[in-house]
Amino acid sequence: MEITPKSLYLRRRDFLKLGAGATLLASTAALARAKTEHGSKLAGVKPNPKYTVDEKQTPFDDITTYNNFYELGTDKGDPSENAAALKTRPWTVEVAGEVGKPKKWDIDEILKTFPAEERVYRLRCVEAWSMVVPWDGFPLADFLKRHEPTSRAKYVAFESVVQPSMPGVKGYAGIPFPYLEGLRIDEAMHPLAILAVGLYGEQLPNQDGAPIRLVVPWKYGFKSAKSIVRIKLQERQPTTTWSQYDGGAEYGFYANVNPDVDHPRWSQAKERRIGDILRRKTLMFNGYGEVAPLYAGMDLRKFY
Amino acid sequence: MKARIVPLAFAACCVPAIWLGVQAVTVGFGANPVEALLNDLGYVTFVLLATTLACTPAQILFKWSWPIRIRKLVGDFCFFYACLHLLTYVVLDQGLDLHDIVKDVLKHKFIFFGMATWLILLPLAVTSTEGWKKRLGFRRWKRLHRLVYLAGGLASFHFLLRFKTPRIETVAWMAVIAVLLLTRVIETARRRVLQS
Numbered sequence: 001m002e003i004t005p006k007s008l009y010l011r012r013r014d015f016l017k018l019g020a021g022a023t024l025l026a027s028t029a030a031l032a033r034a035k036t037e038h039g040s041k042l043a044g045v046k047p048n049p050k051y052t053v054d055e056k057q058t059p060f061d062d063i064t065t066y067n068n069f070y071e072l073g074t075d076k077g078d079p080s081e082n083a084a085a086l087k088t089r090p091w092t093v094e095v096a097g098e099v100g101k102p103k104k105w106d107i108d109e110i111l112k113t114f115p116a117e118e119r120v121y122r123l124r125c126v127e128a129w130s131m132v133v134p135w136d137g138f139p140l141a142d143f144l145k146r147h148e149p150t151s152r153a154k155y156v157a158f159e160s161v162v163q164p165s166m167p168g169v170k171g172y173a174g175i176p177f178p179y180l181e182g183l184r185i186d187e188a189m190h191p192l193a194i195l196a197v198g199l200y201g202e203q204l205p206n207q208d209g210a211p212i213r214l215v216v217p218w219k220y221g222f223k224s225a226k227s228i229v230r231i232k233l234q235e236r237q238p239t240t241t242w243s244q245y246d247g248g249a250e251y252g253f254y255a256n257v258n259p260d261v262d263h264p265r266w267s268q269a270k271e272r273r274i275g276d277i278l279r280r281k282t283l284m285f286n287g288y289g290e291v292a293p294l295y296a297g298m299d300l301r302k303f304y
Numbered sequence: 305m306k307a308r309i310v311p312l313a314f315a316a317c318c319v320p321a322i323w324l325g326v327q328a329v330t331v332g333f334g335a336n337p338v339e340a341l342l343n344d345l346g347y348v349t350f351v352l353l354a355t356t357l358a359c360t361p362a363q364i365l366f367k368w369s370w371p372i373r374i375r376k377l378v379g380d381f382c383f384f385y386a387c388l389h390l391l392t393y394v395v396l397d398q399g400l401d402l403h404d405i406v407k408d409v410l411k412h413k414f415i416f417f418g419m420a421t422w423l424i425l426l427p428l429a430v431t432s433t434e435g436w437k438k439r440l441g442f443r444r445w446k447r448l449h450r451l452v453y454l455a456g457g458l459a460s461f462h463f464l465l466r467f468k469t470p471r472i473e474t475v476a477w478m479a480v481i482a483v484l485l486l487t488r489v490i491e492t493a494r495r496r497v498l499q500s
Binding site for chain 2: 061062065066074076077129172173174175245250262264265266267269270272274275277278279
């Protein structure tokens with residue numbers, strides 16, 4: 001057949017060039033794989049030798065360019081690219097619900113009142129990768145007790161920030177915002193649970209949940225809510241973002257790291273430590289066996 | 305001039321491999337290189353699969369002849385990238401642990417769809433030569449190669465399940481595959497009507 005007009009044929013070549021161009025364009029983004037600027041140093045942070053792990057710490061650049069923070073975009077590189085869309089001052093954290101002393105804190109007042117210490121924790125993401133992160137923070141228990149929880153405070157609900165400037169909030173991310181998380185009160189009071197305000201001795205980068213975030217090292221990473229603006233103590237189990245998704249088929253409320261309970265789409269028996277190629281075995285409770293008594297008598301296959 | 309469409313398509317299909325190679329020896333693939341490589345190779349495979357599927361509808365709709373001339377080439381490249389994608393999964397991602405791999409394939413739809421796609425592409429790639437066309441006879445060969453649409457469907461679900469929440473991009477690609485399939489269905493129906 002000799003019917004293809006020359007103009008169309010030439011356009012085909014343009015199309016091919018366009019394809020190559022798009023590939024190159026995508027790669028420039030990879031070339032520019034950013035190193036994160038360092039934040040200001042936190043004063044007087046000392047390592048707590050009780051809470052450290054004898055494993056290689058994940059480099060700062062990996063912790064700050066490989067993130068899940070859907071409010072700043074759904075791809076791993078989005079949060080660091082869009083970090084500037086999150087404004088961390090002024091910032092308040094409201095503590096409400098079943099407490100004797102509710103309070104709306106200014107973030108700088110929190111930083112002054114609760115001195116941070118360094119804790120090196122394993123972080124296990126539900127997506128089967130892990131890191132070792134030197135967080136700077138203070139026990140969540142210290143913070144909660146300051147507000148005198150009542151006897152009806154059975155659970156703690158956490159709410160992350162929503163700012164109109166955050167690109168993920170404007171578009172379709174597949175989950176509703178604000179991002180909600182929750183813990184049982186005894187989990188929240190466990191000495192391993194902290195509120196983090198920094199990493200590697202510096203103020204938290206925005207993509208890692210500045211200015212203040214939860215860190216619960218024996219649970220999958222998504223439980224550790226970022227950029228918290230509200231903490232509510234309550235009698236009923238709080239609604240959490242991912243446990244609502246897909247009728248709770250994907251993520252339960254507890255979300256304890258458990259190599260024996262698969263994610264619907266992949267096994268949780270192994271994980272890739274960022275920096276490694278081959279996977280290692282995942283440890284029950286992410287290696288924090290001291291939390292096991294919290295779940296005595298519970299079927300962790302049912303309460304996953 | 306026209307003879308150059310095939311080498312041109314060949315060159316275009318090489319671009320992703322060359323780029324990944326350059327990236328491997330220069331900037332690397334970021335914090336989780338295995339995941340990045342899996343994603344990139346999977347995406348290239350999917351786009352080439354969609355391109356292969358688009359060749360015949362392009363001929364039907366626009367009466368172009370050149371897409372058919374590059375169909376085999378693009379299909380072969382699609383299989384080439386599918387093999388790299390599978391190898392990355394088997395060797396780098398799963399560390400050749402066959403027990404884990406079999407469990408993963410049988411237990412998880414996401415992996416099952418991906419593996420099923422590759423298993424369909426395998427005989428299609430093998431029989432994509434003129435020799436096989438003759439050996440099978442054109443009718444049977446054609447019937448066999450209709451399986452590529454099943455591969456497209458399975459690959460779409462594999463792609464969709466890759467993410468925690470459905471991505472607009474993936475859904476758009478699924479719509480493209482659906483439209484291409486629909487074009488074939490309508491064309492077949494039209495011919496039947498014309499023949500009767």
